[in-house]
Amino acid sequence: MNQFLLIRQLKKSLYISIAIGLLISIIHISVRLYGLSMYKDIIFTPYTSWISIDVFSFLSLVFYLILPLIASLPFSSVLREDIDSGLTNHIFLFSTRKKYFSRVLLVTFYTGFLVIIIPLTINILASFLLLPNFSPDELVNRNINMSSVSTFFISLYYTHPFIHMIFYLVFTSLWGGIFAIFSLALSIFVKNRLVGVSSSFILQIFLYLINNIFLADKSITPFTFLPAHASMNFVNFPLACIITFVLLISSLVIYVLGVNKYAFK
8 A cells, every 4th residue: 555655646746846846945045045145244144044034035925825735736636536537446455445545644744744844954954055054143133023923932043043943844844734635635525636736725815815804913824924934924823833733623524524425435
């Protein structure tokens, strides 16, 4: 079963997803990080300039806006494809239904996690190669205007900036996995592959509209609270945890309902 899912995973959509993430990351490295390294100024460090914290870069906005699509593209439609083609009937001759559906869920999650963590990690590594490794200082780096309403754990950022960086790397990649699961679950109910794959992106746009129209003083959209420097809304870690938990549980419930309705009939 693991070998079968690995083969299913190695398809064009996975490479396209990785390529999109890497393209954005590499362009940011070439345009922003390399350009900042020419100044040789201590205010430009990895902790103030990597793509997650670079609020002055359009590429950062693009990456976090289309993050749901990047995460969902590789594997979230595979179950819908298997059901429509009847492949599941053949799979169940060699594996139990429970094992197959649980493996699809896990593979979808770690694929979504992987395609997000790869470009972010490369961006971080490049920032350390190009920029001086100085810890941020509230006075020296006041130009980026970091505060408790623009990032989680502001004290951690100034005392242990690398840990703060790794936290955002993992947290953002975790959301990549959650977005992939959400699209996987919705794709069971939607026959149109494009709609299923883009469902997490549509959800993000919907939350962003709600955020700006009704809750302008709180950040409830991953697009606004996943960047290490959120310049558009007031971030709150407990609220972000609640949103993360609610979407994860909702995605799992939708997945189970979809599996029970379509895959076991």
